[in-house]
Amino acid sequence: MLKLTGLSKRYDTGDLALSDITLEVPAGQVMALIGPSGAGKSTLIRCVNRLVEPTSGSVMLDGQDITRVRGAKLRQARRQIGMIFQNHALVERLSVMENVLSGRLAYTGFWRSFLRKFPSSDVKQALNLLERVGLETMFDKRGDALSGGQKQRVGIARALVQNPKLLLVDEPTASLDPKTSRQIMRLICELCREQQLAAVINIHDVVLAQQFVDRVVGLRAGKLVFDGPPSGLNEKTLTDIYGEEDWSAAGTDQEESDEPVASTGELLKPIGQGSHP
């Protein structure tokens, strides 16, 4: 499905953000990408849809090398890849419906999209997705009238209306409260399983990742240092990824306050014993 081979990125400043990453994500797999800030997580997923140009290596999506395409071919490749952003990245002055339908732009001609003349199949799909993310009554609201969690749901609908094969998710929960974070993660992972989508999710919250994903990949300073099931994360592997720290408290530390889900006890287990659903 998605296959990265020897992917490297060196920024103009000389920083080597990614160094020789080789990775394969099969269809339907939800993979979390963890690592400290600056480890290259964002660079990695942006190299996949070429928001960042990789310096070397290849990105194969269903056998097509995305790093070699340009112009219309690149746009065709991009429309198969949905992306969900940390700060939702909605166009706040447009309505919810317009924001969702903007996921169909690559399937629509300029003038049709300029005049907002989308085929009714697109509109129907957009409404279905809005219903699926729980915002069916909000379609006429303006983006800036929504709460953070609602905006993120619109962002999810926008990515899925593309009918993507692959979902790239960049810190989906970083600016949300713990409860909303869980709901958003659950929604993303459920949708991926329903539609057999592969997903790469950048995430800081290790406990949250463990709870929802099939596979965890750890990056440190642009290098792949861990690749395994969520249960494979323990004190040693976390030290490999993030560096020396007292990891026994990681689970309790982050989740102790105002979070009803956390009090079930499951999350309070030391890291490494957590099972994924």
Add this chain to the structure above:
Amino acid sequence: MPLIKHGDQPVWKKRQPLQQYAHWAGWMLGGMLFVWCWALISENTIWEFLYDADEQAASLIGRMIPPDWSITGSLMLPLWDTINIATVGTVMGIIIAFPLAFLAARNTTPHPALRAVALAIIVSSRSINALIWAMLLVTIVGPGSFAGMLAIALRSIGFVGKLLYEAIEEIHPTPVEALSATGAGRGQVLAWAVWPQIMPAFAGICVYRWDINIREATTLGLVGAGGIGLQMNASINNLAWGEVATVFVLIFATVVVSEWVSAKVRRAML
């Protein structure tokens, strides 16, 4: 931001002592320059003319009051011309400035060379006052409203272009990134991610420039480029100060109305 130890008390100052003295010296020099300029202006002023300035002002105002309302009817057409010069000129300026702003903004320009050209056009349009544009154009296209419209348009290109390209450079980049990531084309990204973000600024800039242009258009007649300024100039030459006062009142009323319109438009566009 040096930290200096005084005994065992830490003292934190904004600047190093030497920097601080240099700073004070700079202010001192600035003050001296100001006083010197003041003296220079004073020496070059013929103060004798100022001794009876109050009498002169009082006499001028006396001759303006009461305004000569009899010419109001004959001023209506020139006033209408003035408003048209401002409005059509603004529209023409906007039509040219709009694409220019996208070429000049760092984040939307297709090529750095095009950006340089667009910036050069904007700067040259801005550096010449509408009155000077009008003077040049009267000699090129002849006197009248058309020269006035072109003058207003040429001056507006730079104003609207500059403020608009600054607005474009200040948009949030993430929605642009997000729509590019969906595979949307260049034009679609501009129409769907950039335009909604600059639309309120664009509307504000346009009505603001229109507002300024109404005022500028009233002076264009002084150089023969049509509008109410032509009548004002004739009245001044005839020393008919009552008529001049009528023109002032009409200009004032027009500017008040244009302010009100632009305030309304700006509020509606938020």
